[in-house]
Amino acid sequence: MNIKLDEYLEQYTSKVLRSNRRVLKFLNGAYAAGNPGMITKPRADITASHGGFSAHYGCPDPEVRTIASWLLTYGKEKPRRLAKLIPALWKRHGREDLKLAGLLLSNLSKEELGEDPWMALIHLFGKQEPMEMILEIAEEMNRSGHPVPDDEWLVAMAEQSHLWHQIAMLFISVRNERHNTLRSLIASAPAGGELFERIRSKLLEQDN
Numbered sequence: 599m600n601i602k603l604d605e606y607l608e609q610y611t612s613k614v615l616r617s618n619r620r621v622l623k624f625l626n627g628a629y630a631a632g633n634p635g636m637i638t639k640p641r642a643d644i645t646a647s648h649g650g651f652s653a654h655y656g657c658p659d660p661e662v663r664t665i666a667s668w669l670l671t672y673g674k675e676k677p678r679r680l681a682k683l684i685p686a687l688w689k690r691h692g693r694e695d696l697k698l699a700g701l702l703l704s705n706l707s708k709e710e711l712g713e714d715p716w717m718a719l720i721h722l723f724g725k726q727e728p729m730e731m732i733l734e735i736a737e738e739m740n741r742s743g744h745p746v747p748d749d750e751w752l753v754a755m756a757e758q759s760h761l762w763h764q765i766a767m768l769f770i771s772v773r774n775e776r777h778n779t780l781r782s783l784i785a786s787a788p789a790g791g792e793l794f795e796r797i798r799s800k801l802l803e804q805d806n
Contacts, residue, residue: 600631600634600660600664602632603628603632603661603664603741604629604664605632606628607628607631607664607665609664609667610624611672612673612675614672615672615673615676615679615680615683616679617681618682618712621669621683622686622687622690625665625687625695625698626655626666628657629655629662629665629692630655630657631659631693632657632661632662632664633655633661634658634661637740648760650692650726650727650728651689651692651696651728652690652692652695653692653693653695654679654693655692655693655694655798658749659697661714662694662697662698662701665698666698666702666705669698669702670702671707673697677706677707677710678710678712679703680706680710681706681718681767682710683702684699684703684711684718685722686701687699688722688785693731696728696731696735697731697735699722699735700719700731700734700735700738700739700743701738703715703718703719703735703739703744704735704738704739704741704742704744705742714747715739715798716744716746716747716769716772719735719736719739720755720772723761723762723765726761727765729764729793729794730793731799732765732768733768733771733793736768740772740773745757745773746770746772746773747769749777751771752766752780752783753766753780753783755769756787760788763783763786763787763788764787764790766783767783767784767794767797767801768794770783770784772798772800776784776804777801777804781802784798784801784802785798785802
């Protein structure tokens with residue numbers, strides 16, 4: 599339990615959700631309140647720059663989940679407001695923003711989002727994305743009742759760009775099932791970093 603974060607959240611009501619500008623400012627305060635005080639600004643700056651994030655407040659995952667729970671509770675009457683917040687969070691691209699966007703995607707339905715959650719996710723991608731965070735979000739969505747799409751969908755996704763091909767391979771790893779029919783997609787994915795190549799090697803070994 600983070601008393602500082604709880605006290606911060608108690609000051610606000612659903613009125614804060616009336617505009618993205620207002621809620622993004624509110625979230626900055628929530629991230630800062632959620633910081634346990636053990637992370638220094640230089641460390642946060644290094645995490646942001648090396649991880650491909652625009653910012654990192656040092657708010658741990660349990661606290662980000664608490665913030666997501668607050669948003670889902672106060673936004674339950676008008677979930678479309680939360681759906682419209684997701685692109686704004688992704689555009690700002692802080693570490694906590696992306697984590698929170700993933701939690702919202704995981705907990706909103708297709709009807710509330712206005713499209714399939716996986717389509718909503720891939721339409722957020724820019725030219726570069728932090729692979730570790732994408733993997734976390736995909737795992738969260740899969741666990742939350744939005745199973746990774748089928749082979750045909752993944753193949754079509756991989757054909758769109760090098761980045762989408764790489765991320766399609768990450769999605770395959772989340773499905774945790776045999777993927778013989780997708781071996782060529784896995785093997786031909788553009789080269790990535792250490793985490794990405796570890797996942798590729800593990801997937802290819804599973805079919806041997």
